[in-house]
Amino acid sequence: MRFECHNLCKVYLTRDGSVTALDGVTFAAEQEEFVCIVGPSGCGKTTLLKLIAGLLEPTVGRITFDSDAADGRLRSALVFQEHGVFPWMTVLDNVAFGLEMQGVGRQDRYARARAFIRKVGLSAFANNYPHELSVGMRQRVGIARAFVADPQVLLMDEPFGSLDAQTKLVLQEELLRIWKDNRKLVVYVTHDIEEAVLLADRVLVMSGRPGRIREEIQVPLGRPRNLSDRERPEVVEVKLRIWGMLEDEVRQGLEMPT
Amino acid sequence: MRFECHNLCKVYLTRDGSVTALDGVTFAAEQEEFVCIVGPSGCGKTTLLKLIAGLLEPTVGRITFDSDAADGRLRSALVFQEHGVFPWMTVLDNVAFGLEMQGVGRQDRYARARAFIRKVGLSAFANNYPHELSVGMRQRVGIARAFVADPQVLLMDEPFGSLDAQTKLVLQEELLRIWKDNRKLVVYVTHDIEEAVLLADRVLVMSGRPGRIREEIQVPLGRPRNLSDRERPEVVEVKLRIWGMLEDEVRQGLEMPT
Amino acid sequence: MKKTMRLERWLPVALVAGILAVWEWQVSAGRMSALFFPAPSTIAATFARLLTTCVLPANIVATLSRVFVGLALGAIPGLILGLAMGSSSRLRAVFDPLIAALHPLPKIAVLPLIMIIFGIGETSKVVVVAIACFFPMLISTAAGVRQIHPIYFEVAENYGGRLLQVFTRVVLPGSLPLVLSGLRLALNTALLLAIAVELVSAREGLGSMIWFAWETLRTEELYATLATTAALGISFNIVVQYLTAKLVPWQVEREG
Amino acid sequence: MKKTMRLERWLPVALVAGILAVWEWQVSAGRMSALFFPAPSTIAATFARLLTTCVLPANIVATLSRVFVGLALGAIPGLILGLAMGSSSRLRAVFDPLIAALHPLPKIAVLPLIMIIFGIGETSKVVVVAIACFFPMLISTAAGVRQIHPIYFEVAENYGGRLLQVFTRVVLPGSLPLVLSGLRLALNTALLLAIAVELVSAREGLGSMIWFAWETLRTEELYATLATTAALGISFNIVVQYLTAKLVPWQVEREG
């Protein structure tokens, strides 16, 4: 499973004009690759993921998939930045939602969902509704839902943004395990440059609005990785490079707004 | 302006039982102090901030305020973890909302709101509605709204969680400036231990659910601080200490859920 | 909280009791026409008589059966079309003008036409009730679907939800609070129309009792029937509240 | 997208045109009773005659003035009480049973009582219209307020919003999409009831035209009046859609 984005442009129409979110984004994601995307706030990362997931139509350009799935249908799962947890379903039903859509029977999908609910530490809340959860707990529901659906492509939009450092670490490890064992393609958006470097094979750095791929950085680390090992010189070096790139973009955005 | 929390307990009633979110939280926040709160996901940080803001009633315990405000009324502003940006108002009206509630005239409040909108880099979007913004942009609207309201107590619930590292840095600096210049009391919830150490005078470390104050840590750094200076030995030392404390809590929560 | 809630429960009862007391007093003092505003005690006695002679129960059953058959025939299609129209701007563009044109057509005025088409029996009456409660159900439901946040549709699409799945797992539960408020409107409209039809052409039912009470100017029977109607309205509301509590457990209740 | 939307615009028109064509054909072939289902061409001719002799315009004005006065008297209190009841569980506990009891009372059946209280003139007619459109407005509005996410109330409280400010800046805009759907229901209900009242007791208005058409068995006039009513319904819908576009610019429109 791989895909290519060809010259993607996305223009949103608003009441009084339009916003160009993406402008000529071209890149390929290879088989079993772990791609991270970083970029300033509002540069179009979410837009890009939704384009890949097929939830939005590009204004210009197209995306091509090479799928090895039997039915030729792309099965991707997006972990939404805003969680998108259904308020009207219990945690259990939310997590099992992807399986339900695939037609997995009730018994089976609940069993599989419960396993992941345990992994994200929500066993005690399996029968609670989302409004009874904290923000971080809701985010974990969204993550579990994507994991359990076992997609070919896992699209994650700041999946661990509302989690404390320790929980994040545990779930990052779980993510890497799932990725390796199940030979998935992961596209992962994050604001945390360190996280991007530690997780990714390749980091795509985006420019400020309108979003373009400013640079692709191959991460010079082997596998398996020790996610706590943040101070290795290679990591620090790449981090600083990315930091530098993004800094201009951001300063520009904040000082001289478009 | 200072306040004290005495033995706060908060129990939420759910359909089938109850969740004890906080259990005996006691601490004081002093005049012009910058207090950070860290703790595992779901430990009751948001609950605590809402109690302080008066949006929730504690089940047990009470909060006392020593206010030096003329009207004796506490003016706090909460930056909500879920942003709470009104979908039916433009960015400008959202940011000016606090001033509007205070009865500030239209001209005046728009002028003051625009200044902060510029600071968070959203000038181009002043007349857009929130659904036309990215998640990070919406979060910046929430931050600007709190800043512009100029409250005595600023309560911030992971305010920069959805922002890229560079934007975050700029806004952290702005926050410190506002705090110093306007002699505010800030209570700041974050998942980023490093951030907590760099910003705070004192870090309160909470235990997992039910939330208690497990430890209070005085940060051994002078003012003003250089927020990019993350590798100073004092910082690293405190960071590691807090990390260690939280690690047990989290491992416990994830492996052996309540 | 519990205690004050109990107070609020009793407040409407107290209010009604107070109004009735003043009414009784005004009538007995001769300040109100006993012909058109018979004393509540008289009405209560009539009510009791109608109840024990089974006149009222039989007529309630007749009306309710029209209400519920009509509701089933009208509200279910209203629900389904409302869900569909709420989800699709295309369907809205097609059906909205038709709905807008048909909704305000006066049902009672076209009752003769309906009787010509559906015959002079029960069918016509039930059809009128069905038509009437179709619209509030549809309009409320469609509005309810439109206020579902788009992200939930994206999630469902993302996980490969098919049309029917999206309907049952997103559209229906997401709009449920407003479907239920539509149901409340539809139930009351059904009752209103059942009575209106009975006023015009039926030998049993609350409407025919009202008509009869007017024809013979037995106003105490009129009020007894109106009180029955009000009681039915209150029970409908209790049913809808019960359904809401059962079906919308995720609804957050603000206090105050 | 534009192009297909244009198609969807025309689809209902085409549908209606098709039905009319079949109808015309069936009547001219003698397969439908021309007495009760006069040919569309006959109806159109009647319509044109009523229009040019100003019979129709005068009656439309009479009905519309009742609709709008009744709407103002009924929907505004409905809106205000709906906003209040939606925001406060206390008010709900007090008023909900009363509303539930009063809503299903048959307005036309109590019209004689209303006439005793308000006289036989315009007031009574307008009062009935007002009562009828009060309820859908109230119920829709209250449901609309209840679906506002609690966080927005917290934000308003947090920034020290007073009751009136919370009303105008949170409760009203937050429920606006449903207020407008309530307005749509209320407008149509007002029109329905104005006609129903006119059927019973008015010498002018669309309802009296319909009644007269039945009494004289001039079904082509009946249909012409019904067509006028449908046209009014469509215009009401256009007004509500326009208001929605103006007042709810933040509404996200899903495609498809």
Next chain:
Amino acid sequence: ARGGASPTPELAHLKVVHLPYLTFAPLFIAEEEGYFAEQALEVEFVKFDRSSKAIPALVQGDVDVLGGTISLGLFNAIARDANIKIVAGKGYVTTAGCPFNGLMARRELLESGQLDEPAHLAGRRVAANPSSSSGYYVEVLLAGSSLSLDDVEIVDIMSPVKLDALEKGTVDVVYASEPWVTHILRAGHGEMWLPIQAILPGFQTGILAYGPTLLEQNSDAGRRFMVAYLKAVQQYIIEGKTERNLEILAQHTGLDLELLKEACWPTFHDDGQIDVQSMVDFQNWAVAEGLIDSAVATKMFWDPEFIEYAVQVLEVDKQ
């Protein structure tokens, strides 16, 4: 001044119940021919869809004159101390001439002889209203064959539907009065079976009633109204279907001239008298049926003062 009691009577404004029916013909004529104006009356017609619905307004004094068919509500209101009284007749069942109202049956039933006598009604479906005069007619008819309303299936449907139901055979017999008699005859699926004159000859179908405003407060206006009314009744009786009368009726009933010419017009007593006995009978029937509480004495519901005055004035006028 023609017909005036006092030389220059004060102009009175009267609200009069108006239905676009043939039985209201004298009221239309009095208005159009200026008979009301002659009597210094300004008449405002008030519409109701049924005359019985106007009784509360009459009791309250919101309308001054009620014209209509006799109804149970009228007697019950009087029994409950409402000060309203019948003051003149407005149509009765004539024993001669064309049938204004009656029971009409499906043509094939009549032609095949399945409905030769009232007893054949048993088990048939009849469209009538059991709590009004049409129910009374059917019941009286059945009583003659020792049957009761329970032996037939009564349905209550609107007049236009009766036309269609006769055609489709979903009813067998319908009660109809003009212009529906003509409509049904024209449609061709039903025929007059038993005109009411064959069941209840002389029955007082229509009445004119005054409320407290004319009975108590302004009886002078009541007298003048009656003068104008009876003058119109006489014009109606004497002239019949003249062009002028046709024109007036067409204007007020909305019916076209063809239909008006074809239809049978109701009959009136030229002196405004009523058939008191038929009303007593009607009441007794209603009491027996439990439709009203008690029968009211004749002097409670009938006040002949106004017609007596009017007849006298008109006599003087003629001379």
